[in-house]
Amino acid sequence: MKKLFLFFLAGFAFSSCSNQGTESKEATKDSTTATTSTTVTNYPYTIDHPDNWDMGNTANTMIALSALKAFENGNVEESMKYFGDSIHIQFDGLDKTMPADNLKAMFTSWRNGYKSMEVKMDDWESVISKDKKDEWVTLWYRQKWEDAKGNKDSADYINDLKLKDGKIVRLDEYTRKLH
Template identity: 60%
Template sequence: MKKLTFFFLTALACSCNNMQTPPKEPVKDTAATAATATPVNYAYTIEHPDYWEIGNPANTATSLSALKAWEDGKLDESLSYFGDSVRVQFDGLDKKMSHDSLTALLTRARNNYKTIKVKMYDWESVISKDKSEEWVTLWYFQTWETPKGVKDSADVINDLQLKNGKIVRLSEYTRKIH
């Protein structure tokens, strides 16, 4: 009986070692699967919903460098990040202009300030799924002082479209802080 028990235990031990565990299934991201599997019912419709992907960080660097040079009063450097033709959109202005015209516009605008200080909140670089458009959005708080000593501030959002590494469109939205 002892021999028989020993034989069964040996057989059981050997069979356990020979058993292969089935390969583990990869862990699925249930949030991502749910997002792609379940269509979202948006309150509004547009031509290309969910059309954007994360963009090139180099575009973010270009946009931030242009803004930093503007803040520091280095207009030539700031303007070097812009293309030959730029569409600018500010409150009361929506115009496509040459680089020379943009230089004149931004020079006049910068001369209205003695100092400018930017506190960056966030940024995002995106590219369209068909790769035809690249944008960077900057969210920041800006304070300034005029040559006459008047101080003010605003929350600012810049949407910058880039093409071939140059800014070709600048849309700015501000909310003055009172």
């Protein structure tokens, strides 16, 4: 009789644990769904349009990467095919809008200062605003080069490129020199 009682007690305990686990998983699933669909995140800072971005078009990524690859290979003419007629550029100490011809002259001067250049791409991301008005591609990469005098150096770069109608219309570049 004692053995039969222990057998039933063990069975009851086992079934209670199994049911409780199932209920817990379902409650967790419901809780997770509710959190993602109804919870408003209170960020420590505010901006006009939080969480405003969706995944962008891979064609924009191809445009940004092709422009950079052409520049890396020393083909400024090819690189400029991906830019619009007027481009807003922001680099350290430079913030202006210029016609494509002026940007081409600037890029040609810069690229002629290098004997060789190598880009190792780390990552990229293409995004589009939820209202479909703004499209950006961000590139993260390391660039190594040898200048015309034989000096070698490298830096990490982040390029934010705004695209409109399949052309780059803005280029923001952030640089961290490596030591």
